[in-house]
Amino acid sequence: MTTMQEQTDLTIDFATMSNQIMERVDVLALHTEQEGMMTRTYLTAAHRGAAGQIAAWMRDAGMTVRRDASGNVIGRYEGTDPGSPLLMTGSHFDTVRNGGRYDGPLGILLPIGCVAEWNRQGKRFPFAVEVVAFCEEEGVRFKAPLLGSRAIAGTFDTRVLDNVDDQGITMHEAMLGADLDPVHLPTAAVARGKIAAFVEVHIEQGPVLQEEGLALGVVTAISGATRYMLELEGVAGHAGTVPMMSRHDAAMAGAEIALFIEKRCNAAPGLVGTVGQFTVPNGAGNVIPGRAIMSIDIRAGEDTLRVAAADDITMEIERICARRGVRANVKKTYEAVSVGCADWLQQRWTASLQRHGCAPRSLPSGAGHDGMIIAAIAPIAMLFVRCGNGGISHNPAETMTAEDAALASRVFVDFVENFEVPAAGQA
Amino acid sequence: MTTMQEQTDLTIDFATMSNQIMERVDVLALHTEQEGMMTRTYLTAAHRGAAGQIAAWMRDAGMTVRRDASGNVIGRYEGTDPGSPLLMTGSHFDTVRNGGRYDGPLGILLPIGCVAEWNRQGKRFPFAVEVVAFCEEEGVRFKAPLLGSRAIAGTFDTRVLDNVDDQGITMHEAMLGADLDPVHLPTAAVARGKIAAFVEVHIEQGPVLQEEGLALGVVTAISGATRYMLELEGVAGHAGTVPMMSRHDAAMAGAEIALFIEKRCNAAPGLVGTVGQFTVPNGAGNVIPGRAIMSIDIRAGEDTLRVAAADDITMEIERICARRGVRANVKKTYEAVSVGCADWLQQRWTASLQRHGCAPRSLPSGAGHDGMIIAAIAPIAMLFVRCGNGGISHNPAETMTAEDAALASRVFVDFVENFEVPAAGQA
Numbered sequence: 001m002t003t004m005q006e007q008t009d010l011t012i013d014f015a016t017m018s019n020q021i022m023e024r025v026d027v028l029a030l031h032t033e034q035e036g037m038m039t040r041t042y043l044t045a046a047h048r049g050a051a052g053q054i055a056a057w058m059r060d061a062g063m064t065v066r067r068d069a070s071g072n073v074i075g076r077y078e079g080t081d082p083g084s085p086l087l088m089t090g091s092h093f094d095t096v097r098n099g100g101r102y103d104g105p106l107g108i109l110l111p112i113g114c115v116a117e118w119n120r121q122g123k124r125f126p127f128a129v130e131v132v133a134f135c136e137e138e139g140v141r142f143k144a145p146l147l148g149s150r151a152i153a154g155t156f157d158t159r160v161l162d163n164v165d166d167q168g169i170t171m172h173e174a175m176l177g178a179d180l181d182p183v184h185l186p187t188a189a190v191a192r193g194k195i196a197a198f199v200e201v202h203i204e205q206g207p208v209l210q211e212e213g214l215a216l217g218v219v220t221a222i223s224g225a226t227r228y229m230l231e232l233e234g235v236a237g238h239a240g241t242v243p244m245m246s247r248h249d250a251a252m253a254g255a256e257i258a259l260f261i262e263k264r265c266n267a268a269p270g271l272v273g274t275v276g277q278f279t280v281p282n283g284a285g286n287v288i289p290g291r292a293i294m295s296i297d298i299r300a301g302e303d304t305l306r307v308a309a310a311d312d313i314t315m316e317i318e319r320i321c322a323r324r325g326v327r328a329n330v331k332k333t334y335e336a337v338s339v340g341c342a343d344w345l346q347q348r349w350t351a352s353l354q355r356h357g358c359a360p361r362s363l364p365s366g367a368g369h370d371g372m373i374i375a376a377i378a379p380i381a382m383l384f385v386r387c388g389n390g391g392i393s394h395n396p397a398e399t400m401t402a403e404d405a406a407l408a409s410r411v412f413v414d415f416v417e418n419f420e421v422p423a424a425g426q427a
Numbered sequence: 428m429t430t431m432q433e434q435t436d437l438t439i440d441f442a443t444m445s446n447q448i449m450e451r452v453d454v455l456a457l458h459t460e461q462e463g464m465m466t467r468t469y470l471t472a473a474h475r476g477a478a479g480q481i482a483a484w485m486r487d488a489g490m491t492v493r494r495d496a497s498g499n500v501i502g503r504y505e506g507t508d509p510g511s512p513l514l515m516t517g518s519h520f521d522t523v524r525n526g527g528r529y530d531g532p533l534g535i536l537l538p539i540g541c542v543a544e545w546n547r548q549g550k551r552f553p554f555a556v557e558v559v560a561f562c563e564e565e566g567v568r569f570k571a572p573l574l575g576s577r578a579i580a581g582t583f584d585t586r587v588l589d590n591v592d593d594q595g596i597t598m599h600e601a602m603l604g605a606d607l608d609p610v611h612l613p614t615a616a617v618a619r620g621k622i623a624a625f626v627e628v629h630i631e632q633g634p635v636l637q638e639e640g641l642a643l644g645v646v647t648a649i650s651g652a653t654r655y656m657l658e659l660e661g662v663a664g665h666a667g668t669v670p671m672m673s674r675h676d677a678a679m680a681g682a683e684i685a686l687f688i689e690k691r692c693n694a695a696p697g698l699v700g701t702v703g704q705f706t707v708p709n710g711a712g713n714v715i716p717g718r719a720i721m722s723i724d725i726r727a728g729e730d731t732l733r734v735a736a737a738d739d740i741t742m743e744i745e746r747i748c749a750r751r752g753v754r755a756n757v758k759k760t761y762e763a764v765s766v767g768c769a770d771w772l773q774q775r776w777t778a779s780l781q782r783h784g785c786a787p788r789s790l791p792s793g794a795g796h797d798g799m800i801i802a803a804i805a806p807i808a809m810l811f812v813r814c815g816n817g818g819i820s821h822n823p824a825e826t827m828t829a830e831d832a833a834l835a836s837r838v839f840v841d842f843v844e845n846f847e848v849p850a851a852g853q854a
Contacts, residue, residue, distance in 0.1 A: 206668030223667055227712060238820055239701035239724045240650055240793025241633030244693045246817070251705050252689050255682035262679050266671045274666035277710035278678050278719070285654060285703045285722035285760075292705070295712035297666045333712075366667025390673070393665055394714075 100398020527825020
C-alpha cells in the first residue's frame with residue numbers, strides 16, 4: 001500500500017486535473033460584464049476580478065506572480081537555478097462580447113494545472129516555466145488587439161492609449177484607474193533571446209479536428225490575411241422595365257465575384273476566402289441595384305497560396321465588372337504575412353502527440369493569436385485542442401470536453417518534460 | 428394667301444404643340460415640395476398647385492373641368508351630342524421623391540394640347556374625350572398607390588384612409604384639409620361600360636425603345652409580378668478557421684440564388700428578375716455569414732412565363748440550400764396577374780403608328796400604371812414614348828425629346844380621329 005501510494009504521488013491523475021481545469025474555466029466565466037453572457041474586456045471590473053482569480057491559482061500552483069505594466073498576469077515556476085532559461089506559455093483572459101469560455105482561458109488554466117503537479121512532485125526543470133495570462137488579445141474595448149503580447153514583445157503602439165471605449169473613456173484613463181501607469185509600459189518588454197520558446201495551448205476555433213475525429217493538432221503557422229473592401233457601381237433602374245440584357249446590376253456583379261472567391265479558395269486546401277459583408281445601400285425590391293458593397297477576407301497558412309489567390313480574385317473582379325459594365329473600386333484594407341511556428345517546436349509537439357497515441361496532424365491557424373506578436377522575440381508554436389459544435393467559437397455555444405483537456409494536459413506535460421533549451425544560435 | 432391661311436388653320440403645327448407640351452412639363456415641375464427636386468405627393472401644397480395649373484390648361488383647351496372626390500382633375504371635351512360615349516385618356520400628376528418630370532405629366536399635357544387644337548378647329552367627335560389627371564399613382568405619401576384610378580374604378584379601399592404620412596397625418600385628415608370629403612368617394616366611381624376605352628400615353632421608363640432606335644411602342648400588357656422575401660440561415664463561423672468545404676455560408680447561398688435568377692430570367696424575352704435587396708445582417712469581414720436576407724421580384728407580360736420562372740426559382744432555392752446545408756425561408760409577399768391591353772385597341776395604336784411611318788413595336792410594361800386598375804371597368808391600352816439616358820426614370824435624369832413628343836402627338840391625334848366606339852358587346 002505504501003509503495004503504491006508513493007508511486008501514485010509521482011504520477012499525475014490527468015482525469016482529476018482536467019476536471020479541475022474545466023471547473024476553473026467555469027469559475028472564470030463568472031467574471032463577466034454582462035449577466036448571462038461571457039463578456040470580459042480589458043480592465044473592466046470583470047477583467048480585474050478574473051486577473052485576481054488567475055493570480056491566486058498561480059500562487060496555489062507554487063508560482064511567483066507578477067503583473068506587468070500592461071496588466072498581463074505572469075506566474076513563474078522557477079527552474080533548477082535562478083539563472084535558468086525560460087520556456088514561456090500562456091494565453092489571453094479577455095473575451096469578445098458574448099463569447100465562449102474556452103477561447104483563451106484553456107491555455108492559461110491547463111499549464112497552471114500542470115505546474116501545480118510538478119510543484120507537488122517537487123519537480124524542477126533546467127529552465128523556468130512562465131505562464132502568461134495575456135490581458136488583452138481580442139481588441140474589443142479599445143478597438144486595438146493583442147495589447148498584452150505587444151507589451152511583452154516591446155511593440156506596444158502608444159498611440160492606441162488615446163483610443164476610447166463606448167463610454168468615451170480613453171485606454172490611458174482606464175489603465176490609470178486600474179493602477180497601471182502607461183509610462184511604465186516599456187518595462188513589460190522582454191528582450192529578444194530571453195525566451196527559449198513560447199508555446200500556446202488553444203482551442204482550434206474551427207471544425208477540422210472534430211471532423212477528422214482527432215483531439216489535438218499541431219499548428220504550422222498563423223495564417224496571413226489579405227482584406228479588401230469592394231464598392232461596385234452599376235446603373236440603378238426599374239426592376240420591371242429594364243430587360244435582363246440591358247442591366248448593369250451591381251449586386252449581380254457582387255454575387256458573381258463572391259462565388260468566384262468561393263470556387264477559387266476551394267481549389268487549395270489551407271486557403272479560405274470569405275465575403276462577410278454584402279450590402280445593397282438603400283436597396284429596394286423594385287429597383288435594380290446601382291451599388292453594392294462587400295468585404296473580402298482571404299487567408300492561408302502559406303503566403304504564396306494567399307497571394308496567388310488574391311491576385312486571381314482581383315483580376316477576376318476586373319473581368320466580371322468589365323463584362324457587366326459595372327465599375328469596381330477595390331481597396332486593400334489589411335495585409336499580414338503568415339507567422340510560421342518553429343519547425344523544431346512543431347517536431348517536439350508531434351513527438352509528444354505520438355507518444356500519447358495521437359495521430360500526428362498539422363494545420364494552420366486561421367485566427368490570429370498572441371504568438372504572432374511574440375514571434376518577434378522568440379520561436380513560437382501552438383497546440384490546438386478540438387472544439388465541439390462544429391468548431392463554433394466567439395459564441396456561447398463554444399465547447400470542448402474534459403477528455404480532450406486531459407489528453408492535452410498529458411501532451412503538454414510530455415512536451416515540457418522533454419523540452420531541451422537549444423544551444424545558443426541553434427533554434 | 429387667304430386660302431393658305433385657312434388651310435393652315437385646319438392642320439396642326441405639331442412642332443409648336445410639342446414645344447408647348449415640353450414647356451408645360453417644365454412649368455408643372457415647379458410645383459414641388461422640395462426645392463431643386465421633383466417631389467409632388469398626394470394633397471401637399473405642391474400637388475394642389477399642380478392640380479390648379481392643370482385645370483387652367485384644360486379650360487384653356489376648351490374643356491369643362493371637374494374635380495372628383497379623390498382629387499382627380501377631369502377635363503371633358505364634349506362629343507357631337509351630350510349623350511356621346513366616352514373615350515378616356517390621362518395619366519398621373521403625383522411623383523416619387525426626387526423623381527422625373529415626364530413620368531405622368533406627359534400623358535396629361537399631350538392630350539390637353541391635342542384637345543386645344545381640335546377645339547381651335549371646332550372639331551367634335553361622336554364621343555366625348557375626357558382627360559384625367561390622376562391625383563395619385565405612386566403611393567409615396569401614404570404607402571398606398573393608384574388611389575385616383577381606384578376611385579374611378581370603384582375599388583378604393585377605404586381602410587387606407589387611416590394610413591399616415593411621415594408627419595403622422597392621416598389620409599383622411601389630408602383629404603379634409605384639401606376640401607375633399609372621403610364620404611363622397613363613391614361618387615367618383617364610373618360604372619362599367621360607361622367608358623368605351625381608356626388609353627394612356629406614358630414614357631417607357633425603360634431602355635428598349637431607345638436601344639432599338641424607335642420613338643414609340645404599343646403596350647401589350649402591364650406585367651404581372653411575383654415577389655418574395657428570402658431569409659437564408661446558415662452557420663456563422665470564423666472566417667479564418669472554417670475550411671471552405673465545412674461552411675454553410677448564407678450569403679454564398681444567396682449569391683448562387685441571385686445568379687440563378689439572372690440566368691433563368693435571361694432565358695426568356697419579356698421576363699425580368701431582380702434581387703433589389705441583399706443584406707448580411709450584422710455582417711463582419713471576419714465572420715462567415717450565418718444569415719442573409721434578399722428580395723426577389725419576377726415580372727413578365729405573360730403570366731405563364733412568370734409563373735414558370737417563379738416555380739423554377741423556388742425549386743432551385745431548395746436545391747441550392749439543401750446542397751449547402753442552409754435553411755431557406757421563402758415568403759411570397761406579392762403576386763399580381765398581368766393586365767392585358769385590349770387587342771383591338773393595340774391594333775388601332777399600331778395602325779396609327781404605321782400611318783406615321785413608325786415601325787410597329789409591341790412591348791409589355793414592366794411598371795404598373797393606372798390602366799391596370801381602370802381595366803376593371805373598361806378596355807385599356809397604352810402608348811409608350813422613348814426615354815433618353817438608357818430609360819432611367821424615377822430619377823432627375825429622366826428625359827425625352829420634343830421630337831418624340833411631336834410624333835406621339837401626331838399618333839395620338841390619328842388614334843382619336845380614327846377611333847370608333849365599338850358596338851355594344853363587341854369590344
